[in-house]
Every structure is written in structure tokens, then in C-alpha cells.
Amino acid sequence: MANTTVSGALAIHGQNPQFLVETIIRNRIYDSTYWKEHCFALTAETLIDKAIETRYVGGVYSNQRPTQFICLVLKLLQIQPEKEILVEYLRADEFKYLRALAALYIRLTFRAVDVYELLEPLLKDYSKLRLRDVSGFHLTYMDEFVYNLLTEERESELEQEQKQKQEPQPGREQRQKPHTKQVTLRRWVPICFEKSVEVAVGLKIPFTQSQYLSR
DSSP: OTTSOOTTOOOBTTBOGGGGSOHHHHHHHHHSHHHHHHSTTOOTTTHHHHHHHOOOBOSEEGGGEEOHHHHHHHHHHHHOOOHHHHHHHHHOTTOHHHHHHHHHHHHHHSOHHHHHHHHGGGGGOOOEEEEEETTEEEEEEHHHHHHHHHHOSOOSSSSOOOOOOOSOOOOSSSOOOHHHHHHHHHHHHHHHTTSEEEETTTEEEEOOGGGOOOO
């Protein structure tokens, strides 16, 4: 069936991978026109074209309608591509929304130490990204998007919860140099990964201390 996780998929944090997307959002994705017309029967290969066509990141927008981006995130959770495929997505620096999609999926599903190893290099990617949320369109950057994935409990405007106390995130006008961000990241990632984290599009991920492996 179109909404069924692929046979043989590994459980993520002890549950069906698709359950990482909140039930309300997941059901709205299933009911959306984009999911029904463009995500049916997608594979890890054919999904690339859809990701390249995407023009913004984000979870939901007006009236809690799901974005194409979050639809593709759910599709990745459904088909569970091999790690090597996700790494190739990340290497496609000419396709920034494909990279952003892979970064979010990796953050949701990989071990903390692998997340750190794979996503830290993207803090040197300053590509512009469009972010769409319930208040409209906004400008962000790849390094900020990834930084938020690694350090924030929630990054978009979906029922924003109180964030973990930490050093202020650099603003768009006062952007830190990559090495400065890396120092902050090394300090905060182990702490952040020991807690239940909600990132980027309102997806709650239960990380425990045992899942963090020090470098």
C-alpha cells in the first residue's frame, strides 16, 4: 500500500520509522495531493528528481498544510535508503535541497556519532535556502539549517517549545566563522543528543545517553 513502510525496514528508536513524524502531520501528508500524485512508488533513485524540484525547506504552512519537503522526508522514512545512498545525497552540493533533505533524514535516523561526522562539514556550506512555515517564506542558509538540526529542540514555527539553554545562535547579520561554530557544536551536541529532541519540522526524536558515542 502507498502508506506502508517498506518490508524489512529497521525500527528507528524502537518504532516504525514513519512514526517519527507526528500523527497529525503524517495523516495530513497522506491526504495531500502532492503525496498522492508525486510520492507514490518513489524509490531512492526517483526521489532525487523530486528533491531537486523542491524550492524550500520546512514542515507545514498555512492551515497546517504539509510542504513538499516534509512529504519527501516521510517518503525517505518509508523506503529507508541505504546509508551509502544518503551519503551520495549529501555530496551533491549542486542540489542544495537534496542535501538539506538528506541532512534532516540523517539527523532523524542515524546514530549520534554518525550524525556528527556526516553533518559537521555542511557547516561550511553557506548556500541560501528558502524556509516556508505558517508565517510565510523566510531566508536561511545551509549552515544555519544544519546547525539548528544539531543543536536546537525545534527549528521551525511548529508549536515552538522552550529550547535547551545554550549559547545564542548566530543571527543572519552576524554570522560566525565555521571554526567558531564547530567549537560551539562540540560543546553542545553531546548534551542535546541525550534528550528528546524536536528538530526542523516538528519531528520528535528520543535520544538517550547510550546512543551518544564520544569521539
